[in-house]
Amino acid sequence: xxxxxVVSYNKWGYIFLIPFTVVFLVxxxxxxxxxxxxxFFENYRSGLMQIGPNFVGLENYVTIITxxxxxxxFANTMIIWVMCFIPQIVISLVLGAWFTDPSLRLRFQxxxxxxxxxxxxxxxxxxxxxxxxxxxxGGPINSILMQAGIIGEPYQFMSHVWSVRGLIAFMNxxxxxxxxxxxxxxxxxxxxxxxxxxxxxxxxxATQIFSxxxxxxxxxxxxxxxxxxxxxxxxxxxxxxxxxxxxxDPVRSSMTLIMYLNKHLxxxxxxxxxxxxxxxIIVTAILSYIVxxxxxxxx
Amino acid sequence: MTESKTAGQNENGASVHARxxxxxxxxxxxxxxxxxxxxxxxxNATRSNSELKRGFSAIPSVYxxxxxxxxxxxxxxxxxxxxxxxxxxxxxxxxxxxFSAMTAYAIHAYDFKFxxxxxxxxxxxxxxxxxxxxxxxxxLIGNMGLDDSFIPLIVPSVATPAVFFYMKQYMDSTLPxxxxxxxxxxxxxxxxxxxxxVMPLMKPALAVQAIFSFVYSWNNYFVPALVLHTDTKKTLxxxxxxxxxxxxxxxxxxQVYAMIAFSxxxxxxxxxxxxxxxxGGVTLGGVKG
Numbered sequence: 289x290x291x292x293x294v295v296s297y298n299k300w301g302y303i304f305l306i307p308f309t310v311v312f313l314v315x316x317x318x319x320x321x322x323x324x325x326x327x328f329f330e331n332y333r334s335g336l337m338q339i340g341p342n343f344v345g346l347e348n349y350v351t352i353i354t355x356x357x358x359x360x361x362f363a364n365t366m367i368i369w370v371m372c373f374i375p376q377i378v379i380s381l382v383l384g385a386w387f388t389d390p391s392l393r394l395r396f397q398x399x400x401x402x403x404x405x406x407x408x409x410x411x412x413x414x415x416x417x418x419x420x421x422x423x424x425x426g427g428p429i430n431s432i433l434m435q436a437g438i439i440g441e442p443y444q445f446m447s448h449v450w451s452v453r454g455l456i457a458f459m460n461x462x463x464x465x466x467x468x469x470x471x472x473x474x475x476x477x478x479x480x481x482x483x484x485x486x487x488x489x490x491x492x493x494a495t496q497i498f499s500x501x502x503x504x505x506x507x508x509x510x511x512x513x514x515x516x517x518x519x520x521x522x523x524x525x526x527x528x529x530x531x532x533x534x535x536x537d538p539v540r541s542s543m544t545l546i547m548y549l550n551k552h553l554x555x556x557x558x559x560x561x562x563x564x565x566x567x568x569i570i571v572t573a574i575l576s577y578i579v580x581x582x583x584x585x586x587x
Numbered sequence: 588m589t590e591s592k593t594a595g596q597n598e599n600g601a602s603v604h605a606r607x608x609x610x611x612x613x614x615x616x617x618x619x620x621x622x623x624x625x626x627x628x629x630x631n632a633t634r635s636n637s638e639l640k641r642g643f644s645a646i647p648s649v650y651x652x653x654x655x656x657x658x659x660x661x662x663x664x665x666x667x668x669x670x671x672x673x674x675x676x677x678x679x680x681x682x683x684x685x686f687s688a689m690t691a692y693a694i695h696a697y698d699f700k701f702x703x704x705x706x707x708x709x710x711x712x713x714x715x716x717x718x719x720x721x722x723x724x725x726x727l728i729g730n731m732g733l734d735d736s737f738i739p740l741i742v743p744s745v746a747t748p749a750v751f752f753y754m755k756q757y758m759d760s761t762l763p764x765x766x767x768x769x770x771x772x773x774x775x776x777x778x779x780x781x782x783x784x785v786m787p788l789m790k791p792a793l794a795v796q797a798i799f800s801f802v803y804s805w806n807n808y809f810v811p812a813l814v815l816h817t818d819t820k821k822t823l824x825x826x827x828x829x830x831x832x833x834x835x836x837x838x839x840x841x842q843v844y845a846m847i848a849f850s851x852x853x854x855x856x857x858x859x860x861x862x863x864x865x866x867g868g869v870t871l872g873g874v875k876g
Contacts, residue, residue, distance in 0.1 A: 301697030
């Protein structure tokens with residue numbers, strides 16, 4: 289009698305899972321399957337003419353690799369990610385260590401945390417538009433630099449490869465270092481304080497404690513932060529798209545993978561777009577698997 | 588980095604003091620670096636086009652309302668953009684929090700055959716971004732006749748693994764199953780138990796995730812830009828992109844700044860009111876330390 293009741297309750301587990309499962313199947317799984325399917329077909333528009341879909345096997349993959357698009361844009365994306373991630377992780381580690389260091393007893397912590405997390409919630413497209421106007425040839429930054437006598441004439445931020453990449457990396461770093469700091473702090477607070485006390489009694493300096501205790505014990509979280517940041521970095525779109533108006537200029541040096549995908553989707557060039565998406569799916573799947581492993585081992 | 592010369596437990600006050608000063612200096616620099624842009628944005632949004640052309644000034648002027656007024660009556664459908672963004676973001680936030688709580692409850696409260704599998708599966712797909720399947724997504728909504736509609740921007744929020752994960756963690760720490768048992772003994776149906784007993788207990792988690800979902804949807808640019816085509820249906824990020832692609836030098840720069848401010852400052856204001864729960868929410872959503 290009692291057992292049958294338990295069974296009848298548990299069928300509700302399935303019922304409550306229906307909305308998630310249906311929406312996932314329709315809006316995520318089917319699109320993924322058709323994206324992969326599309327990658328094997330020639331399918332694009334040439335003027336008003338629709339070409340395809342014709343089955344072409346792996347030709348789309350060969351095209352995006354041999355015409356240099358995929359390698360170039362992948363390299364651009366990774367360069368900008370590295371330029372953003374290295375300062376981000378260094379700042380986050382230092383700030384996290386200071387915030388969690390009991391001997392420092394920093395005040396106004398809530399204020400500082402609120403401020404550093406703030407940029408994370410800003411609309412990336414609006415933030416990028418803001419930087420575009422601030423760093424324009426006649427914009428406030430040039431105006432300030434000229435008034436201060438640092439430069440004689442406006443520096444053309446938008447016309448130099450490294451200043452454009454630098455601005456994109458800087459904006460992303462600014463938007464994400466607060467988030468990273470808070471995640472790392474949670475990890476640092478999870479470390480047993482007895483370890484720090486023991487190290488202090490043994491005469492370790494703050495630097496030694498940081499490098500010999502904090503860092504090794506933070507390794508799983510550091511891997512998590514790095515891999516999730518890499519997944520996010522591969523999706524880099526809003527900031528460079530708005531900053532360069534979708535061109536990735538100068539000479540496509542700031543064109544990212546998703547900007548390239550966006551171009552194909554906008555032009556309904558589904559064959560090459562599909563091949564590019566599959567490349568992204570595979571890379572993301574591998575990275576996701578690493579995150580999953582790390583998350584699971586922590587639980 | 589920090590370096591203290593004295594070894595041993597007598598790490599003296601001077602060294603701690605020096606490190607503290609260094610920490611404050613760096614924190615103040617970082618704070619300036621975070622806020623400077625928004626300060627300039629605010630100043631420039633209050634200045635007229637001719638004032639802006641003359642160069643930078645650190646003092647606000649008096650043209651804020653005029654700039655906002657010009658922007659609202661300008662060529663861009665800003666007000667409809669605001670309303671569209673709001674409708675989509677509120678609906679997405681409502682769907683993602685409600686149904687993620689429901690999904691989490693299914694796995695938290697019931698013991699069925701695929702429970703473990705479903706949990707693992709959702710964790711595995713948590714990191715997969717929408718961009719990489721956008722191609723199939725666009726084809727699908729084209730076939731469904733949902734192109735240029737809000738539905739494909741709202742309904743997919745029902746399946747949001749990250750929100751699910753947060754809800755599940757929250758339930759693990761705060762929702763005892765004995766409570767569910769008690770409701771059953773009182774004769775409440777399962778659906779009613781979920782809506783009237785579990786949901787009220789989840790309020791703090793629902794609030795935090797509603798904010799995150801709202802902000803995510805509010806800021807979202809990639810998919811909406813590919814789905815929405817009619818001018819009056821476009822959301823704010825798409826209008827920002829249009830502002831960028833227009834020949835911007837012809838613009839009244841006061842209006843440009845007013846529009847950027849218009850997209851950024853409401854979120855900042857809401858954030859300042861709710862910052863405590865938001866900053867706390869970030870930690871729980873990530874890896875548990």
